[in-house]
Amino acid sequence: xxxxxxxxxxxxxxxxDGKEIELMIDQTLTQDATGTMAYLQFEALRTPKVKTELSxxxxxxxxxxxxxxxxxxxxxxxxxxxxxxxxxSKAGNGICHQVHLENFAKPxxxxxxxxxxxxNAGGLGMVxxxxxxxxxxxxxxxxxxxxxxxxxxxxxxxxKLKPWVSAKDVILEVLRRTxxxxxxxxxxxxxxxxxxxxxVPERATITNMGAELGxxxxxxxxxxxxxxxxxxxxxxxxxxxLTADDESYDEVIEIDLAAxxxxxxxxxxxxxxxxxxxxxxVDVNQVCIGSCTNSSLKDLKTAAKILKGxxxxxxxxxxxxxxxxxxxxxxxxxxxxxxxxxxxARILECACGPCIGMGQSPPSRGVSVRTFNRNFExxxxxxxxxxxxxxVETAVATALNGKLTDPRKLGEYPAVEMPLLFDKDxxxxxxxxxxxxxxxxxxxPLPINTPLSDNLSGEVLLKVGDxxxxxxxxxxxxxILPLRSxxxxxxxxxxxxxxxxxxxxxxxxxxxxxxxxxxxxxxxSREHAALAPMYLGIKAVFAKSFARIHxxxxxxxxxxxxxxxxxxxxxxxxxxxxxxxxxxxxxxxxPEYTVKIAGKDVSVTNTFSKKQVEILKAGGLLxxxxxxxx
Ligand code: MIC
Ligand code: SF4
Numbered sequence: 001x002x003x004x005x006x007x008x009x010x011x012x013x014x015x016x017d018g019k020e021i022e023l024m025i026d027q028t029l030t031q032d033a034t035g036t037m038a039y040l041q042f043e044a045l046r047t048p049k050v051k052t053e054l055s056x057x058x059x060x061x062x063x064x065x066x067x068x069x070x071x072x073x074x075x076x077x078x079x080x081x082x083x084x085x086x087x088x089s090k091a092g093n094g095i096c097h098q099v100h101l102e103n104f105a106k107p108x109x110x111x112x113x114x115x116x117x118x119x120n121a122g123g124l125g126m127v128x129x130x131x132x133x134x135x136x137x138x139x140x141x142x143x144x145x146x147x148x149x150x151x152x153x154x155x156x157x158x159x160k161l162k163p164w165v166s167a168k169d170v171i172l173e174v175l176r177r178t179x180x181x182x183x184x185x186x187x188x189x190x191x192x193x194x195x196x197x198x199x200v201p202e203r204a205t206i207t208n209m210g211a212e213l214g215x216x217x218x219x220x221x222x223x224x225x226x227x228x229x230x231x232x233x234x235x236x237x238x239x240x241x242l243t244a245d246d247e248s249y250d251e252v253i254e255i256d257l258a259a260x261x262x263x264x265x266x267x268x269x270x271x272x273x274x275x276x277x278x279x280x281x282v283d284v285n286q287v288c289i290g291s292c293t294n295s296s297l298k299d300l301k302t303a304a305k306i307l308k309g310x311x312x313x314x315x316x317x318x319x320x321x322x323x324x325x326x327x328x329x330x331x332x333x334x335x336x337x338x339x340x341x342x343x344x345a346r347i348l349e350c351a352c353g354p355c356i357g358m359g360q361s362p363p364s365r366g367v368s369v370r371t372f373n374r375n376f377e378x379x380x381x382x383x384x385x386x387x388x389x390x391x392v393e394t395a396v397a398t399a400l401n402g403k404l405t406d407p408r409k410l411g412e413y414p415a416v417e418m419p420l421l422f423d424k425d426x427x428x429x430x431x432x433x434x435x436x437x438x439x440x441x442x443x444x445p446l447p448i449n450t451p452l453s454d455n456l457s458g459e460v461l462l463k464v465g466d467x468x469x470x471x472x473x474x475x476x477x478x479x480i481l482p483l484r485s486x487x488x489x490x491x492x493x494x495x496x497x498x499x500x501x502x503x504x505x506x507x508x509x510x511x512x513x514x515x516x517x518x519x520x521x522x523x524x525s526r527e528h529a530a531l532a533p534m535y536l537g538i539k540a541v542f543a544k545s546f547a548r549i550h551x552x553x554x555x556x557x558x559x560x561x562x563x564x565x566x567x568x569x570x571x572x573x574x575x576x577x578x579x580x581x582x583x584x585x586x587x588x589x590x591p592e593y594t595v596k597i598a599g600k601d602v603s604v605t606n607t608f609s610k611k612q613v614e615i616l617k618a619g620g621l622l623x624x625x626x627x628x629x630x
Pocket of ligand 1: 033034061114115116117130356374476523524525526
């Protein structure tokens with residue numbers, strides 16, 4: 001079997017030991033909330049210019065400039081990009097994944113991005129992977145990205161979506177069937193005759209939210225639909241055909257598009273999926289349309305078409321965040337924008353906005369229906385808000401009725417015509433031209449870990465349950481995000497939504513360890529969820545299992561991720577227990593060993609590669625590389 005993913009991986013593999021491959025990276029992307037750290041790390045590597053074919057730095061998360069912090073970061077990002085040969089996408093251009101799809105994604109290429117929704121570009125036939133900023137910094141310096149051998153899951157699409165059912169419902173269906181851990185260690189590859197009915201932005205909605213399955217990436221072939229999209233964006237020359245040779249995948253999931261109906265993820269997990277018709281009638285305070293999952297021109301034209309000549313429900317607040325400047329200006333050009341405004345929508349900036357809690361928090365105990373991809377507790381900025389995730393169609397029907405509504409009740413589905421040619425305007429994507437780096441007072445130096453010491457001991461500072469997300473570990477939102485370049489300050493908020501005493505206790509005890517359940521660290525790629533705990537002296541995290549990117553980030557910053565051999569041991573551990581790990585430096589080379597927790601022996605397993613062992617011993621990846629370079 002040679003799948004699309006395998007074809008791309010094969011042409012980019014520089015070493016393969018049967019377990020892990022080293023992959024050359026053609027393109028990188030960063031966004032502002034992870035970018036400042038990534039570029040500070042890149043600077044530490046002392047490479048004069050990026051070595052990739054293309055690297056782009058986007059500003060889309062921290063665009064609320066309340067005080068100088070975010071603006072300071074933007075200046076640093078602009079000038080560091082100019083110095084090192086990186087394109088700089090200014091605030092206002094739009095969400096990194098949408099802008100990248102429109103302008104730079106290329107079939108057959110590899111992309112590494114310091115954002116977990118980087119697989120968005122898989123909708124255009126790329127192997128696009130989310131990673132921590134340090135991995136992206138190393139890729140910019142020309143280093144390969146190490147990837148465990150993946151299973152390739154084929155998702156066979158047959159039939160055609162019915163009116164009012166959309167691409168979002170396809171990925172919600174995959175989530176309904178497999179859950180938020182269903183994609184761990186896997187690449188999801190879409191195939192089958194149903195593909196031709198889905199445009200590139202629709203495909204990108206599906207690959208984008210593959211991140212919520214825990215999948216390493218998701219990919220569509222590059223076919224006539226891809227060519228049509230690239231032509232419409234004046235990029236026909238970037239097209240090449242890329243299809244699977246046959247259909248023998250490691251696993252196959254079959255989805256009949258015609259059998260799908262509108263779906264919705266209930267609070268507080270993207271995997272909590274039910275039919276919209278099962279939850280109809282719930283009163284709703286807020287509806288938000290946008291995010292990298294659903295902010296394409298097609299999405300917003302659909303919303304505008306449905307809302308044209310109508311007014312949203314009096315008790316609902318509707319926000320619309322266009323995915324890019326191109327989307328917003330074209331929507332303005334065809335009258336869609338005025339239909340939205342007249343219907344009562346609040347038009348926000350082309351940015352992540354409410355998706356990352358940058359404003360628009362719902363009221364206390366409020367219900368918010370969002371076309372986004374994550375609804376973890378507290379992410380919206382209101383701890384007790386109930387956030388649902390749906391398609392644009394369901395969101396609009398709900399905004400009109402003030403209650404969760406199955407969009408099929410709206411009658412005839414409006415036909416949405418897509419332009420054959422999109423407006424092209426790259427004037428606000430700034431080309432590098434050298435110059436000095438500007439570092440505002442918010443840019444604090446990178447904290448560096450110490451090498452692994454042979455005897456580790458400490459207290460269990462916190463015990464948490466399953467599916468703890470990086471939004472729990474290192475919350476975002478308008479108050480905390482501006483501190484992304486200042487680890488001492490941001491570390492004050494570690495685990496704030498779980499236990500507000502965590503920071504002070506960690507400081508008082510001089511660090512310790514954390515105990516987690518299954519899928520620890522799911523969600524975003526933010527390395528601050530490892531860096532800030534490292535700064536607070538966290539030496540190890542014990543868990544039943546870890547999410548891929550977070551585990552890599554823990555290792556990159558020298559925190560030991562230890563997996564219980566017997567998940568039942570988790571039950572016996574209490575907060576405050578004492579942990580002793582003797583001779584750890586030699587032990588981490590073993591696949592299994594025991595540690596003492598509250599005086600009892602507990603077995604843990606390691607799946608660390610040789611390289612990861614080296615990184616952990618050095619106290620982190622940067623220590624290793626900076627040492628090599630010196
Ligand atoms: C997210 O959706 O959680 C984010 C914000 O885009 C993160 C990155 C970050 O925390 O900066 C992600 O998905 O990786
Ligand atoms: Fe931005 Fe939300 Fe997409 Fe993350 S998921 S990149 S915060 S729009």
